[in-house]
Every structure is written in C-alpha cells, then in structure tokens.
Ligand code: ADP
C-alpha cells in the first residue's frame with residue numbers, strides 16, 4: 167500500500183514537471199512568435215522587438231540549462247569519497263563575488279575535527295550548495311551575513327545554511343520543491359527541486375525553518391563515512 171502511494175506520487179511529480187516545462191517554455195515561445203510577426207510588419211521598432219525576443223530566448227535557455235542538471239545524474243554519477251569541508255569552501259569561493267557585490271559576508275563554522283568524509287557525486291553536491299547559497303543571497307537585499315555551520319551527529323553530518331533574508335511564509339515553505347514554484351520575477355522555481363532530488367539520491371534529507379523578515383535556515387543531513395583531524399588521515 168505504502169509502495170503504491172509512493173509510486174503514484176512519483177508519477178504525479180513527473181506529470182507536474184512535464185506540464186510545468188511545457189507551460190514555462192510555451193510562454194516565451196508565444197512572445198517570440200508575436201514579436202517576430204510585429205518585426206515583419208513594422209521595421210521602425212525593430213530594436214525594441216529584437217531585444218524582447220532576445221530576453222525571451224535567454225529565458226528559455228535559462229530554464230533548459232537548469233533542467234539539464236536534472237538529467238546529469240543518469241550520465242555521470244560516479245560516487246567518490248569527498249572532503250565535505252573543502253567542497254563547501256570551494257563553493258563559497260565561487261559565490262564570493264556575488265556576495266561581496268551585495269555586501270554580504272559568508273561565514274563558516276566547522277567542527278574541531280574538520281576532516282569530514284562523505285560519499286557523493288562531487289558536481290551534484292556542489293550544485294546543492296550553490297543553489298542554497300544563491301537563494302540565500304537573493305533573499306538578502308540589505309547586506310548582512312550568511313552562516314554555514316557544519317555539525318556531526320552520530321554517523322551523519324548536518325550542514326546548516328542560515329541567511330538574514332526576507333524569510334518565507336508557511337505557505338511558501340509548503341510550496342517549496344514543487345517544480346516551477348517561484349516568487350521571483352526572473353526565477354525558474356527549479357533550484358530547490360533539483361537540490362532536494364540530489365540530496366535524496368545521496369541518502370540524505372533537507373529541512374527548512376524560516377521567520378518572515380528575519381531569515382531562513384536550510385538544514386541538509388548526509389550520511390558520513392568518517393571524521394578526523396586532517397593530520398590523522
Ligand atoms: P528560484 O530561486 O528560481 O525562485 P528555487 O527553487 O531556488 O527557485 O526557490 C523557490 C522559491 O523558494 C523562491 O522563489 C523563494 O520564494 C523561496 N526560497 C528559496 N530559498 C529561500 C531563502 N533562502 N529565503 C527566502 N525564500 C527562499
């Protein structure tokens with residue numbers, strides 16, 4: 167019975183995703199079609215029409231790029247032992263430019279024994295932390311701090327990403343993970359779904375806590391292989 171419920175949930179997610187993709191790509195295509203027609207009939211406004219067409223094409227490209235991340239697991243899913251702390255440091259370095267442009271500091275807090283080994287697909291796990299940090303940055307419009315905590319509990323490692331952004335309502339938290347759910351003008355609403363997908367494929371879990379106007383905390387748990395001082399390894 168439980169198995170059956172899970173199966174039908176899976177199908178409806180796939181169905182939701184397909185319907186979402188069709189819808190999200192049809193909108194810019196319709197716009198492009200319309201402006202192409204206008205372009206034929208009136209040449210004087212061609213610059214304006216062309217720039218609208220370009221931005222609609224960019225939107226399609228954006229959506230398709232995000233979706234490609236979903237298809238990657240099938241292609242390249244070699245799981246290897248990974249040093250979680252250095253993986254997170256690499257991602258933070260990657261986001262450093264965007265953060266400093268917005269006057270945001272990304273602060274880390276690691277355990278005393280910072281050599282934490284997990285099994286995982288490097289690019290996918292990087293994608294997880296890129297998506298979480300990107301959302302945190304996008305939620306913060308007045309500068310501030312994003313804190314990344316790493317904590318080991320038994321055979322599990324917890325990574326908390328805590329921002330000081332605009333936060334989420336209960337309804338928004340419930341809607342998280344639905345394909346194409348976004349509150350942003352130029353959002354795709356795919357990032358969190360991809361994040362959740364990758365974490366589940368790694369035998370982990372993700373939860374969210376948020377207070378409106380104060381900030382949001384995402385907690386990722388992943389199975390751990392070992393923890394040590396770097397020197398002992
Ligand atoms: P996108 O970023 O393209 O909107 P996501 O799937 O990454 O899509 O996120 C979905 C929605 O979840 C966002 O539009 C936003 O409303 C909400 N959200 C995600 N992360 C945060 C956060 N750190 N703070 C506030 N809202 C968030």
Ligand code: MG
Pocket residue numbers: 297300301357358
């Ligand atoms: Mg996002």
